[in-house]
Amino acid sequence: MLRTIAGLLAGTARRERGAAAPYASLRTEGAFITAWDAQGREIYIDRRTWLLDVLLPNLRRHWDDADALADLVVGGVDDGFATNLLEASRRVLELDRHRKPERGYLLRGIVLRENRRLSQAQSVLEEGIRLVGRRAALLVNLAKVHAERDDGAKAEALLWEGLQGDPNLEAGLAWWVEGARRRSGEEGARQALRQAAGLPRSWLAPLWLARGHLQAQELDEAVALYRRVLGSAHQQPLAVATIAQDLARHRQAGALVELLGPVYDPLRHEAQAGVQLLDALLQLQRRKEGQALLVRLERVAPAALQPRLQALAEAFAVPGGGVPAA
Numbered sequence: 001m002l003r004t005i006a007g008l009l010a011g012t013a014r015r016e017r018g019a020a021a022p023y024a025s026l027r028t029e030g031a032f033i034t035a036w037d038a039q040g041r042e043i044y045i046d047r048r049t050w051l052l053d054v055l056l057p058n059l060r061r062h063w064d065d066a067d068a069l070a071d072l073v074v075g076g077v078d079d080g081f082a083t084n085l086l087e088a089s090r091r092v093l094e095l096d097r098h099r100k101p102e103r104g105y106l107l108r109g110i111v112l113r114e115n116r117r118l119s120q121a122q123s124v125l126e127e128g129i130r131l132v133g134r135r136a137a138l139l140v141n142l143a144k145v146h147a148e149r150d151d152g153a154k155a156e157a158l159l160w161e162g163l164q165g166d167p168n169l170e171a172g173l174a175w176w177v178e179g180a181r182r183r184s185g186e187e188g189a190r191q192a193l194r195q196a197a198g199l200p201r202s203w204l205a206p207l208w209l210a211r212g213h214l215q216a217q218e219l220d221e222a223v224a225l226y227r228r229v230l231g232s233a234h235q236q237p238l239a240v241a242t243i244a245q246d247l248a249r250h251r252q253a254g255a256l257v258e259l260l261g262p263v264y265d266p267l268r269h270e271a272q273a274g275v276q277l278l279d280a281l282l283q284l285q286r287r288k289e290g291q292a293l294l295v296r297l298e299r300v301a302p303a304a305l306q307p308r309l310q311a312l313a314e315a316f317a318v319p320g321g322g323v324p325a326a
Helices: 005-010 046-063 068-080 086-097 101-115 118-132 138-148 152-165 170-197 204-215 220-231 237-249 253-260 269-284 288-299 305-316
Strands: 024-029 032-036 042-046
Touching: 032 046, 042 046, 046 068, 046 288, 068 086, 068 101, 086 101, 101 118, 101 138, 118 138, 138 152, 138 170, 152 170, 170 204, 204 220, 204 237, 220 237, 220 253, 237 253, 253 269, 269 288, 269 305, 288 305
Parallel strands: none
Antiparallel strands: 024 032, 032 042
């Protein structure tokens, strides 16, 4: 999955291993960053080494490449290096101003806010809004500036306006729900999700409502919501991945196969969702369907998943074979 601006907002982003860096950071753990090297092996790099030997040299190397530089800034903010990204974010805005202005203004505003330069962040984000319109990500980040100034009413109004523009912006939705939870407890959080689920084009809020039904062992209610989502968002990789993950976690192989079997496409959807679908097919001993999906998935799955696919292929080849250990 590409590390995206929306992912940065959510704080859960990842970036694809590629030309922009020899390593791809996944998460920060204390003094170390966990990363994958070019061969897909997990490694641990201390933060100072990451900054001096990976992030800063790559910023210099890609100073004139807007896309690569923006990706590095997103990753650096997510890894906690915003103080080292003021000049790089300024450069992204220079490069993006007439090319991808929303991204440039958004990244510059985020880096300024992370550095507690709230007046500058507000000015940049408002300039971006004047230029490109009231886009959801710009509005949500402007809301964050007002929240850090303790202007809760302004922040909430901007946040809701942003969600109306893009109800599936994960960080915006999570913030909306958490605010309701603080005010009114779990019932307030559910009501906030139902409110967001009623917005046009909304599919993330229904998925979160369905997760709650699964946790309450209310499978029929969850399945009804999943059907609603798949009716309009079956091409959304995150929607399919979330359904696969939640149903697999709750050991609902039958529902997983029924819902995702007809729509899963290895060329469009995440490979891990395909693995979870294969696990479910194996549990149900639907070997012919599983073997056909294996052939399609093996062609496109990343190297890190190939051993798992090989184990599944061996299990499907044995009548009555069980799901191999992950």
